[in-house]
Amino acid sequence: MDAIKCSSSFLHHTKLNILFSNHTFLQSRALNFRPASRPISISAKDRRSSEATENVVLVEKPLKSERFLVSDGLPSPFGATVGDNGVNFSVYSANSVSATICLMSLSDLRQNKVTEEIQLDPSRNRTGHVWHVFVKGNFKDMLYGYRFDGEFSPEDGHYYDSPNILLDPYAKAIISRDEFGILGPDENCWPQMACMVPTLDEEFDWEGDMHLKLPQKDLVIYEMHVRGFTRHESSNIEFPGTYQGVAEKLDHLEELGINCIELMPCHEFNELEYYSYNTILGDYRVNFWGYSTIGFFSPMIRYSSASSNNSAGRAINEFKTLVKEAHKRGIEVIMDVVLNHTAEGNEKGPIFSFRGVDNSVYYMLAPKGEFYNYSGCGNTFNCNHPVVRQFIVDCLRYWVTEMHVDGFRFDLGSIMSRSSSLWAAANVFGADVEGDLLTTGSPISCPPVIDMISNDPILRGVKLIAEAWDAGGLYQVGMFPHWGIWSEWNGKFRDVVRQFIKGTDGFSGAFAECLCGSPNLYQGGRKPWNSINFVCAHDGFTLADIVTYNNKNNLANGEENNDGENHNYSWNCGEEGEFASISVKRLRKRQMRNFFVSLMVSQGVPMIYMGDEYGHTKGGNNNTYCHDNYMNYFRWDKKEEAHSDFFRFCRLLIKFRDECESLGLNDFPTAKRLQWHGLTPGMPDWSEASRFVAFSLVDSVKKEIYVAFNTSHLATLVSLPDRPGYRWEPFVDTSKPSPFDFITPDLPERETAMKQYRHFLDANMYPMLSYSSIILLLSPFDDS
Numbered sequence: 001m002d003a004i005k006c007s008s009s010f011l012h013h014t015k016l017n018i019l020f021s022n023h024t025f026l027q028s029r030a031l032n033f034r035p036a037s038r039p040i041s042i043s044a045k046d047r048r049s050s051e052a053t054e055n056v057v058l059v060e061k062p063l064k065s066e067r068f069l070v071s072d073g074l075p076s077p078f079g080a081t082v083g084d085n086g087v088n089f090s091v092y093s094a095n096s097v098s099a100t101i102c103l104m105s106l107s108d109l110r111q112n113k114v115t116e117e118i119q120l121d122p123s124r125n126r127t128g129h130v131w132h133v134f135v136k137g138n139f140k141d142m143l144y145g146y147r148f149d150g151e152f153s154p155e156d157g158h159y160y161d162s163p164n165i166l167l168d169p170y171a172k173a174i175i176s177r178d179e180f181g182i183l184g185p186d187e188n189c190w191p192q193m194a195c196m197v198p199t200l201d202e203e204f205d206w207e208g209d210m211h212l213k214l215p216q217k218d219l220v221i222y223e224m225h226v227r228g229f230t231r232h233e234s235s236n237i238e239f240p241g242t243y244q245g246v247a248e249k250l251d252h253l254e255e256l257g258i259n260c261i262e263l264m265p266c267h268e269f270n271e272l273e274y275y276s277y278n279t280i281l282g283d284y285r286v287n288f289w290g291y292s293t294i295g296f297f298s299p300m301i302r303y304s305s306a307s308s309n310n311s312a313g314r315a316i317n318e319f320k321t322l323v324k325e326a327h328k329r330g331i332e333v334i335m336d337v338v339l340n341h342t343a344e345g346n347e348k349g350p351i352f353s354f355r356g357v358d359n360s361v362y363y364m365l366a367p368k369g370e371f372y373n374y375s376g377c378g379n380t381f382n383c384n385h386p387v388v389r390q391f392i393v394d395c396l397r398y399w400v401t402e403m404h405v406d407g408f409r410f411d412l413g414s415i416m417s418r419s420s421s422l423w424a425a426a427n428v429f430g431a432d433v434e435g436d437l438l439t440t441g442s443p444i445s446c447p448p449v450i451d452m453i454s455n456d457p458i459l460r461g462v463k464l465i466a467e468a469w470d471a472g473g474l475y476q477v478g479m480f481p482h483w484g485i486w487s488e489w490n491g492k493f494r495d496v497v498r499q500f501i502k503g504t505d506g507f508s509g510a511f512a513e514c515l516c517g518s519p520n521l522y523q524g525g526r527k528p529w530n531s532i533n534f535v536c537a538h539d540g541f542t543l544a545d546i547v548t549y550n551n552k553n554n555l556a557n558g559e560e561n562n563d564g565e566n567h568n569y570s571w572n573c574g575e576e577g578e579f580a581s582i583s584v585k586r587l588r589k590r591q592m593r594n595f596f597v598s599l600m601v602s603q604g605v606p607m608i609y610m611g612d613e614y615g616h617t618k619g620g621n622n623n624t625y626c627h628d629n630y631m632n633y634f635r636w637d638k639k640e641e642a643h644s645d646f647f648r649f650c651r652l653l654i655k656f657r658d659e660c661e662s663l664g665l666n667d668f669p670t671a672k673r674l675q676w677h678g679l680t681p682g683m684p685d686w687s688e689a690s691r692f693v694a695f696s697l698v699d700s701v702k703k704e705i706y707v708a709f710n711t712s713h714l715a716t717l718v719s720l721p722d723r724p725g726y727r728w729e730p731f732v733d734t735s736k737p738s739p740f741d742f743i744t745p746d747l748p749e750r751e752t753a754m755k756q757y758r759h760f761l762d763a764n765m766y767p768m769l770s771y772s773s774i775i776l777l778l779s780p781f782d783d784s
Contacts, residue, residue, distance in 0.1 A: 068103070068137035075130040078394065079170030080144065080296070082198050086136035089144070089166055092387055093358045094129035095158055096148040098122070101133060102165050104143045109175065109194050110185065114165070115142070143194035144168070145176055148356060154347055155369045157360030165480045167295060167353040169362075169391060171195035172398075174268045174295045174311035179300040180227065180241065181286055181628055189272040190350060193294070196312040204317050206647040209324045211406055212332050214259060215465060216487070217529040218666045220654055221334070221607035222258040223537055225289070225302045225632060227639055229610060232633035239305035243318040247325040252639070256613055256647075256656035260332040260463075262409055265290035266319070266537060268298040270343060274626070280556045285626040287537060291411060292343040292377065294352065296395045301402075316403075323404045331745060333405035334463055335399060339392055340470065345378035348570050361387050364440060372441050374415050376471030379443070384420040389449035391629070392416075396764045397458050407463025414470040416446045417481055443474060447481055454483035465489065465532055478521030487530045490518055490604070494534055498546065498569035500693075501594050501713045503771070508690040511709075512676065515695065517603030519668045528668055531604035534597050536612055536678030539565075541622045543595060543612040546570045546590040548578060553620030556627070578617065586737075590771055593649055593734035593741060594709065597773045601707050602656045603665055606609045612633055613650045616641035620663035647737045652742045653732070656775075672699045677708070681721040696721055706776040710768040725781055727768070730757055732775035735768070 034427045063356045081088045089101055103116040118133065129576045131146075145167060150160030150545075159513040167174060173196035179182045184191035194303065202453060230237055230245030237248050253261065265541025290300065304315035323333050327573050342362075344355045347370070364372040364380040371379045382388045398407045408417060410416065419438045438444065445616050454461050468476040477491050493514045500511040515522050536543050541552075550572045573587040580588075592615065599606045611634050612615075618624050618631045657663045662673065677694040678683035685692060694708035707726060710716055720728050730753075732742055740753050747753070760766055 004635045007065040012242070016764060020566050028199050058200075066260070068118070068135045070118055071134045073132035073134035075127040075132045077600045078194065079129075079168060080198055081173065081577075082200055084134075085377070086134055087139060087197055088132065089168075090132040091146060091170070092130050092361075092735070093148055096160055096363060097356055098149040099125070099131040100147040100162075101135075102145045102147060103197070104145070104194050106141055106143065108194060109143055112192055119203045123362070129722055135538070139197045139199055142197045144197050144401055146357070153369075153411070157365045158349055159355050159359045161351065161356065163191060163354050165194070166351070166356040168195045169191055169295075169353055169357060170297055170394070171295050172198060172297050173316060174298040175301065175312055176270070177302070177425060177685060181284070183272065183275075185218070190270065190352075192531045199313075202313040202316065202713065204320050206320070206324060206404070209327050209404060209463075211349075211400075211404065211408075212327055212330065213461070214330075215330055216605060217527070217666055218330055218398045218658075219332070219529075219605045220258055220550055220657070221260045221532065221605060222253060222264050222610065223262045223264065223607055225264045225538070226300070226612040227288070227628070228632040229634050231628075232630070232635055233343075234636040235634070236636070237780040241297075241303070242305045243303050243315075243322040244305045247322045247436065249262050250325055250329055253331060257658060259330055260406070261326060262334045262336060262677055264336050265293065265338055265411075266300050266303065266335060266661065267293045267338070268295040268300055269293055271302070271628070273343060276558070278556065278558055278626075280558065281627075281629065282537065285558055286628050288632055289736045290629050291338050291625070292341075293338045295341065296337070297398055327404070332463070333404075334404050334407040334409055336409045336411055337396075338411045339383065340381050340412040340704060341375035341377045341379050342381065343474050349378055360421070361385055363421075365416070366440065374418060374441060374472035374474070375471050377760060380415060380418075382420045383416045383449045384444070384447055385446075387450055388420070390425075391458055392449055393452050393459065394397075396453065396457070398472055400458055401448070407465065409465040409467065412470040413466030413480065414443075414468055414476050415478065416449050417443050419444050432450050441472070445481065450481050450483070450486075454485060460485060463487070478518070482526060482530070484525055487532050488603070489537075490521070490531045490533055492521065493518060493531065493602070493604070494536075495569055497535055497595065497598050500691075501591065501709070501711055502569070502571040503597060503691055503713065504569075505691070506688050508685045508693050511598075512684075512686075512695075515598075515602045515693070517665070517668055523668055525770045527603050528603040532607050533599060533602050533604045534607040534609070536600055536609040537607070538609060539623060539625075541568050541570055541620070542609065542616050542618055543592055543614040544588075545618045545620055546593040547573055548594070548617065549620035550576060550579075551620070552622045554623055556621060557623060557632075558626070565623075568622060569677055577620070587771060588732050589646065592646060594711075594771065596650055596653060596735060597707075597732065598709070599774070600653045601663060603663070603669065606657075608650075613637040616645050647739060649742050652744065659701060660699050660705065661701050662697045662705070669697070675721070677721065679710070679716060680719050692716065694718065703778045707774070708768065709773045711771060715767065715769045718766045718768055720761075720766060720776070722764055723778055726778045727781045728762075728764070728776040729779045730759055730774070731777045733772065734774070735772035778781075
């Protein structure tokens with residue numbers, strides 16, 4: 001099998017100062033879409049490579065249907081809508097000159113045939129730029145697609161090619177291959193796809209489910225991958241790697257204390273997009289993460305236990321079941337949406353939907369038709385075009401109202417703040433704006449699409465989280481247009497915490513800002529909970545790898561170790577790799593606990609990455625976008641091994657955070673509640689060489705808590721603030737082995753552990769080992 005080289009996710013997650021797309025899409029013999037940049041004079045049939053000709057859909061073109069009753073239809077709503085014993089089809093295509101709807105049974109789709117084809121009459125079936133038709137008949141197990149004809153002129157931004165059967169951008173489900181990672185007929189990576197025709201048989205019993213509407217300040221977010229969560233054999237479930245599998249394992253998240261899951265992309269994508277043999281591991285590279293969307297309304301069908309039966313409706317219901325079961329456990333569901341580019345790549349990419357429907361509308365283009373590439377993946381979604389921004393709002397509304405999701409994380413969200421192709425203030429605001437000299441792709445202070453989302457009566461009430469940067473160099477952490485409601489992945493929190501915890505000089509003050517919810521970024525119009533704090537995420541080192549590797553180990557990705565971030569701010573604790581001395585392994589566990597403490601005692605919303613709760617390792621690979629294997633699989637056997645160790649520590653610390661009124665504040669802490677300390681109470685050290693940060697926090701539940709971090713290589717003796725009538729008692733000490741790292745009331749030998757420090761605490765002092773952190777609680781003084 002020849003490799004299909006497409007928009008690798010490592011480009012997506014590496015900051016690239018790219019203006020135009022420069023990656024190459026190499027067609028395999030299995031790809032049945034023609035290269036886009038061909039002369040107009042060549043016939044549609046000849047535009048396809050001779051190797052792909054066998055996959056062309058063949059059909060005669062009747063001008064009217066012999067099996068269905070056809071009438072004019074309505075221009076809205078877009079997509080396929082059930083009503084009056086039939087289905088209304090509506091699609092926007094401003095620059096096409098003709099449109100045909102293609103209806104296919106599943107068996108005909110597998111044979112590259114069209115069951116019925118209905119050519120639309122422009123005088124009856126077109127209103128403005130919208131094609132529409134109402135069709136009555138038997139739609140059981142029926143699929144559909146569109147053909148459009150018009151100018152094929154890439155230099156003008158048009159890619160019309162009538163032989164192509166295209167997906168409806170508003171399709172609620174997309175059918176293609178049967179199983180995840182398995183090639184289609186004739187080893188085809190890109191077999192013909194089609195859209196599900198909706199029917200009234202797909203009703204779902206929500207059992208009264210409603211959005212939880214948890215206060216964002218109370219969230220603990222868990223970033224996870226649907227397939228990766230249960231695919232490993234140790235999950236011991238019937239349908240591993242599916243929505244149903246996640247639903248079966250939600251009890252684990254409830255036990256951990258998670259109340260919000262952030263699902264990595266669950267929109268339809270092609271995991272075989274750059275399918276190629278991996279000589280390092282002896283398996284095949286795939287698009288595992290899914291940051292390359294085909295259909296934004298369709299859930300990923302091959303995440304369903306029913307995918308092999310091509311039951312698109314059942315796949316939708318399985319996603320709904322996952323949401324419903326999560327809500328039953330008090331867990332919200334946030335979707336990671338990739339509304340910055342699509343899987344169609346640049347001018348050499350495939351044509352399966354947006355490009356063939358209306359390329360110049362959906363993509364950000366230069367004057368000669370080149371694709372701007374602010375995503376690093378070949379194209380850039382034209383988010384602030386009037387049609388596209390309405391598409392985005394419609395899509396988000398659908399997932400909220402029909403699928404009951406509770407919010408969205410916007411991948412490379414800064415792209416939504418860039419001006420659209422042929423930007424003109426008069427087109428957007430109704431009048432020219434003095435001094436407006438913006439060109440395509442320039443950042444806008446008041447982006448129309450973000451304005452629409454922020455003020456939408458449905459979307460304003462859900463969680464909105466931006467990844468406030470893109471691959472074109474735009475970095476907006478702390479500056480993303482927010483309307484008072486948008487939150488951000490706080491990448492600065494990650495970088496500062498990593499450097500301070502590993503003992504880098506010069507970060508004590510910045511670390512203190514992070515502990516307060518980053519008021520340097522968000523004070524003035526926003527709250528601490530607008531900061532999504534994280535130490536690890538899907539791209540980058542896992543928590544275990546941060547303390548195990550100084551250097552990335554990405555050779556298995558097939559990119560000669562050139563992909564992935566080079567600046568990880570990690571420290572291997574003295575020896576590189578997993579095979580290390582006992583003392584180094586002990587220090588690594590201590591550092592993992594330190595990172596988790598810093599995350600849980602900081603104001604803002606903590607987010608942890610799947611598997612970090614037991615110490616999952618990817619072997620130093622910080623960009624596992626292409627691996628459908630152990631690197632990305634949650635290891636349930638390893639979780640059980642850590643149940644009484646690191647998992648216990650994480651679970652108890654999350655519980656403690658939930659119990660403390662002061663660790664999820666609605667506003668930034670002030671001196672009335674917060675006091676900073678150094679080795680001496682009330683005397684913090686913010687010098688360049690300081691590696692010690694401590695604070696006490698008044699809490700209405702716990703009275704007061706004392707937290708300290710010693711990231712020096714030297715142990716120290718800390719003087720504690722005097723509280724007459726009370727004694728400080730040890731609660732968390734990351735230098736201790738489990739279970740004494742977290743002293744609970746029911747801990748066996750608790751009194752023995754407490755007595756070991758009694759003489760220090762009686763003197764209002766506490767000894768801290770190097771690279772350790774502590775949490776102390778006040779207890780009434782007892783002379784006995």
